Amino acid sequence: MSFLSHLISGVSLGSIYAIIALGYTMVYGIAKMLNFAHGDVIMVGAYACFFIVSRYGMSPLLGVLLSVAVCTLLGILIERLAYKPLRAAPSLAVLITAIGISYLLQNSAQLLWTSNPKVFTSVVGAGSLKFAGGRLSISVTAIVTIVICAVIMLALTWFTGKTKMGKAMRACSEDKGAAQLMGINVNFTISMTFAIGSALAAIAGVLLCSAYPTLMPTTGSMPGIKAFTAAVFGGIGSIPGALLGGTLLGIIEIFGKAYISTQLSDAIVFAVLIIVLLVKPTGLLGTRIQEKV
Amino acid sequence: MLKVTNINVYYGAIHAVKDVTLEVNEGEIVTLIGANGAGKSTTLQTISGLLRSRSGNISFLDENIGVIAPHKIVERGLAQVPEGRRVFLRMTVRENLEMGAYTQKASGVAADLEHAYALFPRLKERQRQVAGTLSGGEQQMLAMGRAMMSRPKLLMLDEPSMGLAPILVEQIFDIITEMNREGVTILLVEQNAQMALSVANRAYVLETGGIVLHGDASELIGNEDVKRAYLGG
Numbered sequence: 227m228s229f230l231s232h233l234i235s236g237v238s239l240g241s242i243y244a245i246i247a248l249g250y251t252m253v254y255g256i257a258k259m260l261n262f263a264h265g266d267v268i269m270v271g272a273y274a275c276f277f278i279v280s281r282y283g284m285s286p287l288l289g290v291l292l293s294v295a296v297c298t299l300l301g302i303l304i305e306r307l308a309y310k311p312l313r314a315a316p317s318l319a320v321l322i323t324a325i326g327i328s329y330l331l332q333n334s335a336q337l338l339w340t341s342n343p344k345v346f347t348s349v350v351g352a353g354s355l356k357f358a359g360g361r362l363s364i365s366v367t368a369i370v371t372i373v374i375c376a377v378i379m380l381a382l383t384w385f386t387g388k389t390k391m392g393k394a395m396r397a398c399s400e401d402k403g404a405a406q407l408m409g410i411n412v413n414f415t416i417s418m419t420f421a422i423g424s425a426l427a428a429i430a431g432v433l434l435c436s437a438y439p440t441l442m443p444t445t446g447s448m449p450g451i452k453a454f455t456a457a458v459f460g461g462i463g464s465i466p467g468a469l470l471g472g473t474l475l476g477i478i479e480i481f482g483k484a485y486i487s488t489q490l491s492d493a494i495v496f497a498v499l500i501i502v503l504l505v506k507p508t509g510l511l512g513t514r515i516q517e518k519v
Numbered sequence: 520m521l522k523v524t525n526i527n528v529y530y531g532a533i534h535a536v537k538d539v540t541l542e543v544n545e546g547e548i549v550t551l552i553g554a555n556g557a558g559k560s561t562t563l564q565t566i567s568g569l570l571r572s573r574s575g576n577i578s579f580l581d582e583n584i585g586v587i588a589p590h591k592i593v594e595r596g597l598a599q600v601p602e603g604r605r606v607f608l609r610m611t612v613r614e615n616l617e618m619g620a621y622t623q624k625a626s627g628v629a630a631d632l633e634h635a636y637a638l639f640p641r642l643k644e645r646q647r648q649v650a651g652t653l654s655g656g657e658q659q660m661l662a663m664g665r666a667m668m669s670r671p672k673l674l675m676l677d678e679p680s681m682g683l684a685p686i687l688v689e690q691i692f693d694i695i696t697e698m699n700r701e702g703v704t705i706l707l708v709e710q711n712a713q714m715a716l717s718v719a720n721r722a723y724v725l726e727t728g729g730i731v732l733h734g735d736a737s738e739l740i741g742n743e744d745v746k747r748a749y750l751g752g
């Protein structure tokens with residue numbers, strides 16, 4: 227039973243990584259940049275929810291909605307002010323800017339809210355469900371997390387496959403010049419991608435802090451790096467890859483903690499990534515972009 | 520309809536298009552011919568707004584389009600089939616055509632799809648296939664069908680015959696004249712001067728970034744310099 231219980235914890239943690247990884251992968255797919263500030267957007271989203279629910283005692287639903295709104299705006303703003311002026315710049319300049327934005331967000335959070343850890347109130351509730359005569363106990367948070375991740379995946383698959391905007395995003399990710407010749411507003415499309423990725427970051431932040439309720443300015447940093455790893459692991463640019471990479475990473479991390487060593491679990495996660503990339507440099511589901519004829 | 524006046528385009532220090540002036544009137548097929556590297560694609564990309572001219576003026580339907588965003592230029596009715604086709608290889612044939620209709624109202628798309636399929640029956644057979652699996656000729660047809668989906672008033676084609684077997688080249692040129700008969704004005708860029716001059720009303724000859732000659736296609740086809748440089752004799 228403990229195996230099953232670890233598996234479910236792993237899938238649940240992996241679901242959070244997957245939701246964050248979607249943001250990395252969608253932005254990479256379209257803007258061809260690594261948005262290293264993505265993890266810190268999660269932290270801002272969690273603070274937004276914390277203040278609304280824990281400080282002002284409003285409903286958790288309102289907390290989540292406002293957190294999504296704050297992060298969506300923040301994502302659009304970051305893109306507009308920091309990345310858009312660098313559209314034609316070398317990718318190293320963009321990468322360094324992204325790291326700068328990451329520190330800016332962390333340090334602003336420290337100034338505004340200090341670095342004292344806050345105890346986050348779960349938006350889900352603390353209960354757990356018992357199975358197999360009480361031998362298997364699964365927290366409601368874990369179940370809700372997994373369900374929300376599944377819903378997000380289905381929604382995104384529908385969005386990119388069936389809607390005009392979603393198809394335009396795929397067109398931009400293949401060839402921005404050709405997309406412009408179709409009449410697609412590439413700047414707007416990139417902006418929408420940041421909006422969606424950041425909205426997902428807010429959801430991930432709230433779920434993360436509901437499961438692990440310590441909130442600090444650095445809260446988003448490590449999950450951000452791991453989700454980035456998950457995105458690369460699954461194949462950066464691929465939406466199913468983000469799901470697969472995130473889930474596997476969560477499972478490896480929890481199993482590593484449970485059966486090998488708590489201290490080494492992160493090292494194990496990154497070791498697996500390195501091995502996968504040595505065998506398949508494009509990640510599990512990644513494909514090399516076909517050369518043009 | 521389209522008036523390009525004294526445009527100058529640079530890639531860093533490279534002066535790729537020098538004082539180019541050309542005009543396309545409604546209903547015409549105009550061709551822009553010239554050797555590899557003459558600046559033909561740069562000229563078309565500048566008209567489409569993907570590159571900017573440092574001076575001069577580009578007007579389309581009496582509007583200065585040299586300052587508006589590329590996607591807005593498409594909305595005005597000016598489409599381009601780019602060099603090398605540049606279809607979306609990971610999207611299906613049908614999705615590619617739908618992207619061509621991006622500026623159009625949803626209500627008209629079904630009819631425009633049928634029209635594209637009528638011009639290119641092969642595309643209908645392959646509508647669910649991913650564009651990356653098409654042959655070069657089919658990709659060219661898809662690129663042309665896709666551009667037609669935006670209901671262009673002026674269609675610019677950049678070397679549509681490139682890399683195609685002679686029989687396909689023939690077919691592509693037939694469709695270009697067919698589109699023109701349906702009321703679409705054409706600006707055709709070609710290295711295949713023989714074919715281009717045979718379908719065009721007027722022609723411009725571009726050499727190392729500048730226009731060196733222009734006139735009626737029927738005159739240029741008999742011009743000794745053109746014959747020597749572009750018609751293999």
Ligand SMILES: Nc1ncnc2c1ncn2[C@@H]1O[C@H](COP(=O)(O)OP(=O)(O)O)[C@@H](O)[C@H]1O
Binds near residue numbers: 535553556561
């Ligand atoms: N992206 C680019 N960067 C630098 N130089 C370029 C670029 N594209 C084209 N050129 C140069 O500009 C000139 C014109 O190119 P182009 O317009 O592609 O010619 P054409 O279409 O007539 O073959 C050539 O000398 C070419 O080498």
Ligand SMILES: [Mg+2]
Binds near residue numbers: 559561677678
């Ligand atoms: Mg060219």
